[in-house]
Amino acid sequence: MAQAPARAASAVRLFDAHCHLQDPRVAAVAPALIRAAATSGVARFAVNGTSEKDWHLVKRMAEDHPAVVPCFGLHPWWVPERSPDWMDSLRRFFSETPEAAVGEIGLDKGSHGKTIDFGDQVEVFWRQLELAKELDRPVSVHCVRAFGDLLEILKQIGPFPAGVLLHSYLGSAEMVSGFANLGCYFSLSGFLTGMKSSKAKKMLKSVLKYVASLLEMSEAELAETSYKNAIKLFSYPGSKVHPEAEAN
Numbered sequence: 001m002a003q004a005p006a007r008a009a010s011a012v013r014l015f016d017a018h019c020h021l022q023d024p025r026v027a028a029v030a031p032a033l034i035r036a037a038a039t040s041g042v043a044r045f046a047v048n049g050t051s052e053k054d055w056h057l058v059k060r061m062a063e064d065h066p067a068v069v070p071c072f073g074l075h076p077w078w079v080p081e082r083s084p085d086w087m088d089s090l091r092r093f094f095s096e097t098p099e100a101a102v103g104e105i106g107l108d109k110g111s112h113g114k115t116i117d118f119g120d121q122v123e124v125f126w127r128q129l130e131l132a133k134e135l136d137r138p139v140s141v142h143c144v145r146a147f148g149d150l151l152e153i154l155k156q157i158g159p160f161p162a163g164v165l166l167h168s169y170l171g172s173a174e175m176v177s178g179f180a181n182l183g184c185y186f187s188l189s190g191f192l193t194g195m196k197s198s199k200a201k202k203m204l205k206s207v208l209k210y211v212a213s214l215l216e217m218s219e220a221e222l223a224e225t226s227y228k229n230a231i232k233l234f235s236y237p238g239s240k241v242h243p244e245a246e247a248n
């Protein structure tokens with residue numbers, strides 16, 4: 001039986017599909033932030049690990065909070081610091097935490113990313129994509145200025161029936177269909193990290209309004225559509241997210 005998180009009084013339900021509540025800058029206030037966000041309708045948080053150093057923090061947070069969906073992955077920025085047995089360690093986290101998804105992994109040619117060997121980034125990314133396919137888990141992908149490389153790699157390894165979340169999508173509109181055909185979903189940035197809960201609430205609401213106006217949908221329709229998409233993505237076998245339990 002799924003352990004459903006506390007329902008908000010608010011009618012709008014949201015799923016923060018990508019955040020880093022284990023980040024040392026917010027970890028201490030994370031429990032308060034999760035409670036505050038719940039009152040504004042954020043029912044779930046996919047908390048993404050970034051390196052071998054924080055996977056245990058993500059695991060513990062998911063054990064402590066029913067609303068937290070754990071994700072384990074090696075982020076491109078932390079590729080140079082990986083230990084020789086990082087992959088064994090990652091596999092261990094997945095076997096100990098069967099409800100986990102894969103993330104955050106990716107490619108980065110931005111101002112920081114370009115200081116990191118791109119061949120190494122590709123190798124680390126590739127191995128984790130294969131792991132996501134093997135485990136049949138959704139995967140959260142970070143991409144900065146490398147959307148062409150990303151599409152090529154996803155085409156070679158994909159498709160991804162369990163889904164790929166492209167977080168903070170900034171690729172071209174033309175590439176959207178190519179990514180979508182491989183099983184990709186698109187997300188906006190992780191507003192909540194490093195932000196006061198009051199500010200985060202305001203931000204979530206204004207972003208929703210803006211995106212809804214762009215799509216000519218009502219705010220409530222957009223919220224419900226994106227919530228359902230996230231539920232679909234994160235309700236893989238073994239997950240603590242169950243579509244039936246979240247439906248009402």
Ligand SMILES: [Zn+2]
Nearest residue numbers: 048104142190
């Ligand atoms: Zn991230």
